[in-house]
Amino acid sequence: MALGERDKITGQMTTGHEWNGIKELNTPVPRIVYFFLIAMGGFAILWTVLMPSWPGINGYFRGLLGADQHAAVIQSVEQAQVERASWTSRIDSEDFAAIQADEELMTIVRQTGAALFGDNCAACHGTNAQGGPGFPNLAAAPIMWGDDPEIVAETIRVGINGTSPETRFAQMLAFGRDQMLERADIDAVVAYVETLSQPDLVATADPAMLATGAELFAANCAACHGENAQGMIETGSPNLTDEHWIYGGDHSSIRSSVYNGRIGTMPSWEGRLTPTDIKLLTLYVLDLRASQ
Numbered sequence: 001m002a003l004g005e006r007d008k009i010t011g012q013m014t015t016g017h018e019w020n021g022i023k024e025l026n027t028p029v030p031r032i033v034y035f036f037l038i039a040m041g042g043f044a045i046l047w048t049v050l051m052p053s054w055p056g057i058n059g060y061f062r063g064l065l066g067a068d069q070h071a072a073v074i075q076s077v078e079q080a081q082v083e084r085a086s087w088t089s090r091i092d093s094e095d096f097a098a099i100q101a102d103e104e105l106m107t108i109v110r111q112t113g114a115a116l117f118g119d120n121c122a123a124c125h126g127t128n129a130q131g132g133p134g135f136p137n138l139a140a141a142p143i144m145w146g147d148d149p150e151i152v153a154e155t156i157r158v159g160i161n162g163t164s165p166e167t168r169f170a171q172m173l174a175f176g177r178d179q180m181l182e183r184a185d186i187d188a189v190v191a192y193v194e195t196l197s198q199p200d201l202v203a204t205a206d207p208a209m210l211a212t213g214a215e216l217f218a219a220n221c222a223a224c225h226g227e228n229a230q231g232m233i234e235t236g237s238p239n240l241t242d243e244h245w246i247y248g249g250d251h252s253s254i255r256s257s258v259y260n261g262r263i264g265t266m267p268s269w270e271g272r273l274t275p276t277d278i279k280l281l282t283l284y285v286l287d288l289r290a291s292q
């Protein structure tokens with residue numbers, strides 16, 4: 001190994017190492033880098049002294065500044081509860097109409113309602129309450145059990161075919177599977193029901209079949225769905241004449257509803273949500289409907 005010599009091109013000293021004619025320049029690490037390393041190390045040590053840091057046998061070193069994230073969280077939660085209490089007491093005590101007329105409260109309803117709906121209801125009813133196969137559209141479809149706020153709140157509280165002893169009960173009978181109607185009669189009543197929401201189909205359907213279907217409907221279905229098939233609050237049955245369907249308005253979905261029956265389950269929320277939350281959700285859902 002040759003001693004360090006000066007490199008002719010750069011004028012720098014070399015380290016004296018040489019590999020196949022390539023020599024290494026002796027360029028030291030800049031001082032500023034050492035300075036930063038020392039400054040950072042010093043800061044790190046200082047920080048462990050000021051802030052909670054070293055673990056010990058009975059806990060940990062709490063730091064000279066006394067910073068405590070736990071206390072900070074508890075404080076901010078308490079703060080939030082105080083702020084929340086200022087409006088939850090108004091939501092609890094005021095009636096639906098008064099809250100609906102109060103823009104300030106409705107802003108809170110829209111914010112907290114959206115979060116509550118996202119956490120508890122969106123899995124079935126969709127993020128925007130638009131529903132999906134098997135789950136009704138709460139934002140636009142006519143409300144089966146009635147859209148009075150007290151009634152909607154009650155539906156959410158007790159559920160439909162839910163586990164609450166007071167739950168609402170609604171069932172579409174299985175006319176085919178339980179042999180309540182012959183196959184031909186099912187075909188006729190399904191053809192008739194299809195024309196209720198799609199009047200264009202009347203032109204191509206067999207008039208005799210539609211007439212039979214209408215008679216069968218009056219005899220077997222009207223008691224629950226109403227004479228005009230627009231649904232009945234008393235039985236919680238859906239309107240069959242509009243574009244909103246829970247299970248589908250195409251031929252095979254309607255046929256399947258009539259043949260196999262349907263029994264959708266809306267959970268009972270009492271016990272899982274507070275009365276305030278149920279009231280907030282009622283207001284939130286009705287507000288979505290109003291803004292459609």
Ligand code: HEC
Pocket residue numbers: 117120121122123124125134135136138142143144145146152155156160170236246263264265266267269281282285
């Ligand atoms: C497990 C799925 C599921 C969840 C979660 C759910 N729902 Fe429902 N909900 C349903 C089904 C299914 C129906 C329709 C039942 C029927 O067809 O008879 C329904 C019906 C309703 C109705 C009655 C609609 C009408 O036309 O009368 C309201 C109101 C409602 N849900 C609100 C809510 C709210 C608010 C939440 C959240 C707290 C929620 N639902 C969570 C499945 C669910």
Ligand code: HEC
Pocket residue numbers: 170171172173175189190193216217220221222223224225235236237238240244245246247248249253254257258262263264265
């Ligand atoms: C005992 C009451 C009752 C009778 C009788 C009844 N229905 Fe229903 N029907 C319901 C209820 C309740 C639902 C909603 C079921 C659900 O959501 O789980 C329903 C749902 C339906 C649906 C599905 C609607 C959708 O939105 O997807 C169709 C179609 C239907 N009924 C047609 C008929 C026809 C046709 C008859 C007569 C042959 C009939 N129903 C008789 C109570 C009844």
